[in-house]
Amino acid sequence: MEVKLNTNVLTNNNVAADYNRDLFHKTKTLVINVMSSPGAGKTTLLEETIKKLSKQYRIGVIEGDLATEKDADRIRQLGAKAVQINTHGGCHLDARMVVATLPEFDFEEIDILFIENVGNLVCPSGYDLGQNHKVAVLSVPEGNDKIPKYPQMFMRTELVLLNKVDLLPYLDFDVETAKEDLKGINPESTLLPLSAKTQEGMDSWYSWIDEAYQACLKQ
Amino acid sequence: MHEMALMGDILDIIMKDAESKGIKQFSRIDLIVGELSNAMPDALTMAFEIYKEQNAQLFTKDASLHIQFEEAISECIFCKTVYKPDFKISICPSCHMPSGKLISGETFQVLSYEGE
Numbered sequence: 001m002e003v004k005l006n007t008n009v010l011t012n013n014n015v016a017a018d019y020n021r022d023l024f025h026k027t028k029t030l031v032i033n034v035m036s037s038p039g040a041g042k043t044t045l046l047e048e049t050i051k052k053l054s055k056q057y058r059i060g061v062i063e064g065d066l067a068t069e070k071d072a073d074r075i076r077q078l079g080a081k082a083v084q085i086n087t088h089g090g091c092h093l094d095a096r097m098v099v100a101t102l103p104e105f106d107f108e109e110i111d112i113l114f115i116e117n118v119g120n121l122v123c124p125s126g127y128d129l130g131q132n133h134k135v136a137v138l139s140v141p142e143g144n145d146k147i148p149k150y151p152q153m154f155m156r157t158e159l160v161l162l163n164k165v166d167l168l169p170y171l172d173f174d175v176e177t178a179k180e181d182l183k184g185i186n187p188e189s190t191l192l193p194l195s196a197k198t199q200e201g202m203d204s205w206y207s208w209i210d211e212a213y214q215a216c217l218k219q
Numbered sequence: 220m221h222e223m224a225l226m227g228d229i230l231d232i233i234m235k236d237a238e239s240k241g242i243k244q245f246s247r248i249d250l251i252v253g254e255l256s257n258a259m260p261d262a263l264t265m266a267f268e269i270y271k272e273q274n275a276q277l278f279t280k281d282a283s284l285h286i287q288f289e290e291a292i293s294e295c296i297f298c299k300t301v302y303k304p305d306f307k308i309s310i311c312p313s314c315h316m317p318s319g320k321l322i323s324g325e326t327f328q329v330l331s332y333e334g335e
């Protein structure tokens with residue numbers, strides 16, 4: 001017997017993502033899915049963001065890693081609520097893993113939730129977690145070729161934070177080429193050069209968050 | 220490389236459907252896999268063979284996985300040129316505007332299955 005299905009393979013994930021989205025929407029929580037290669041500086045960026053914005057917003061973080069609580073511990077030291085997901089070899093977070101962490105948060109008490117995905121420039125881009133925004137972090141030492149080499153990530157994100165620009169004088173990274181490559185893959189995406197370490201350019205990122213939060217309240 | 224997990228999702232989808240129809244054993248699964256879907260056909264085939272070996276009762280001996288590959292194709296919203304995108308997916312090769320939209324290549328579906 002032949003049965004026609006025409007069902008999206010990611011149906012189970014998408015049902016869970018819709019469940020998350022519904023909860024985030026009801027509780028007016030802005031949710032940002034942050035993705036990058038390992039070592040691009042996602043956790044440092046979140047640490048600096050929490051330091052700067054914690055007076056203004058109540059911030060929660062879901063940390064995705066294969067193993068350890070190291071990243072969640074770094075966030076907790078700043079007084080923010082952090083829940084660690086260990087994927088035990090899994091190369092990305094999926095929406096069901098996020099669902100499993102929801103009871104740990106009181107979303108009436110959280111304005112912004114950052115989801116720091118597993119460090120990987122490939123697989124995380126394919127999974128909807130129910131977030132409002134997908135943001136990619138790219139860092140100067142990774143080189144100019146990453147945008148053209150990993151188009152799926154950059155066509156599915158709306159903002160690219162180019163981190164570690166304090167290293168530009170020492171490396172061959174060209175910011176204009178990166179902007180042009182990004183425009184070729186996704187004309188609607190924006191590249192913000194910044195350094196979480198020196199704070200250069202971070203104000204643009206904070207303004208972007210403010211705007212995203214205001215838009216989230218108006219939904 | 221998460222094709223084992225994806226194959227788990229695929230089997231979950233067909234097993235749920237098969238339960239309602241009283242189907243207990245599968246002989247064929249047909250998928251469509253887009254070039255930009257983040258899934259590799261060869262790795263899916265390998266994952267299928269591993270699941271088949273580990274769950275012999277679920278599959279007939281000659282059960283097979285068939286994958287229809289969907290190429291990435293873009294179309295320019297202005298001049299309507301249809302083109303095979305290189306990494307600059309959205310740049311139209313005819314009018315050079317950033318106006319190309321993917322019209323194919325992201326699909327990842329279970330098309331059908333066969334079983335008794």
